[in-house]
Amino acid sequence: MTKRAYNFNAGPAALPLAVLERAQAEFVDFRGTGMSIMEMSHRGAVYESVHHEAQERLLKLLGITEGYKVLFLQGGASTQFAMLPFNLLTEGKTASYVKTGSWADKALKEAKLIGQTHVAASSEEDKYMRIPDVSRLELPENTAYLHVTSNETIEGTQYQQYPETGSIPLIADMSSDILSRNIDIKQFGMIYAGAQKNLGPSGITVVVAREELVSSSPSTIPTMLRYDTHVKNNSLYNTPPSFSVYMVNEVLKWIEEQGGIDGVERQNREKASLLYQTIDESAGFYQGCVHTDDRSIMNVTFRLQSEELEKKFIKASEEEGFVGLKGHRSVGGLRASIYNAVPYESCRALTDFMDYFRKTNG
Incomplete structure (x- = not known):
């Protein structure tokens, strides 16, 4: 093999070499089936075992034993910007957002198309070169959730502490720092992440959410944009990005191997x-x-x-x-x-x- 590049891409980004080599070894014949995992049915036992294994492995790494669901979705974190308010920003509620940079702003803009929003804090005046003080946020009484972007990929800022929101669900876009450091997952109602930075290849988005938040969605939104569609079908309502799920599982194995x-x-x-x-x-x-x-x-x-x-x-x-x-x-x-x-x-x-x-x- 030729010398590998010093890869500092922002995404799609570097994958562990050990994972790439394992995937290469299994690419043509996965677990003695005579097929690549990309060729087999997502309804079959072999693929479903990988699917479930990845979900369980992620929950274990996050220290979760019950009360949360892992969803494997498509459309990137950008689709979550709309899917989140479609499902949780119901009539009479307000979605609160902390503006910390380019991605937080994009999430807010999508929510504005769907319902009432509130900017709880912002560092825009400082050109997003810091995280605003979130220790004493005043949220509207009808707040549906508070959304934060844990790490701003473009500007290079990252939360060191997250706001305490009590009974209000705290939602975080963790696309660029999921599994990079310890967090108290119980502080969050939901976290989501495009996989292409820390979890695997592009093409899959991971959502980890409290069951009560995602088990019932408004019947007025399209089927594929309803969280409960994917909860009820264990993210197998339609054909999943099976190779990407497999790669996420391999990356999670690698994280276990790193301690x-x-x-x-x-x-x-x-x-x-x-x-x-x-x-x-x-x-x-x-x-x-x-x-x-x-x-x-x-x-x-x-x-x-x-x-x-x-x-x-x-x-x-x-x-x-x-x-x-x-x-x-x-x-x-x-x-x-x-x-x-x-x-x-x-x-x-x-x-x-x-x-x-x-x-x-x-």
Whole structure:
């Protein structure tokens, strides 16, 4: 095999090499069936065993024994932006949102199309370079739920603590940091995530929700957009993205092999610390974008002293085998996405390159 790239793509993103190799070995003949898992019926016992195994493995990693359902859906987190208010924002209710960046804003815009919304807090005035104070939120009495985006992939901010909402369901888009660190899942009514950053390949969206939230949906919304459709059919109402479910299961196995979420979190914090230290000790050559207390351990965003120098950095890094370091087009700058599967060695190689680039261009 040729040398693998230093993959810092924001999504679809790096997958564990061990998972890719296992999938390669099973690709043509899965468990002695003479078929790829992509070729077999989703109603058959072999596929259903993988499907159930992935659900159970995810719940176990999250520390859940009862009261929550795992749904495997399609359409990405972006479909959840609409599906969530369709199901939970019923007449006479208000959906509250915390605006922390590009993805939180997109979720809010979808909800506005469906019902009454309320902005509970926002960091827009600070160009979304921090997480707003959510310790004393005042929510309308008729609040259906409070929605947060746990990690803003584009800006590079991340919640360090989540708001206490009492009886109001707390809903989180965790697309870019699910299973990257420990959370108290019981604090949430629902979390959801597109798989293509920390869970597996694109094409599948994972929802973990309290049973009472998703067991009964309004009869006025389309069948495929009803949570209860997928609960009642165990996410097998229609043909699921079977290969993606299989890959999620393999990634979850890999997380177990790393020591579970504790082990993965330790590695992630080591990687992030390495990069932020290089930025902070560069005497201003590199400038971190986000308020120090709200920095993400998944998406490290930074700038150089000019756009011209940033372009030079991107070109030089690509020549050295680094992929995905250009910031999102909406904000510019530079970004290293260091999801669970990005090895520490890749982050070390990047910091070595950053030191070299600073010394030769400072």
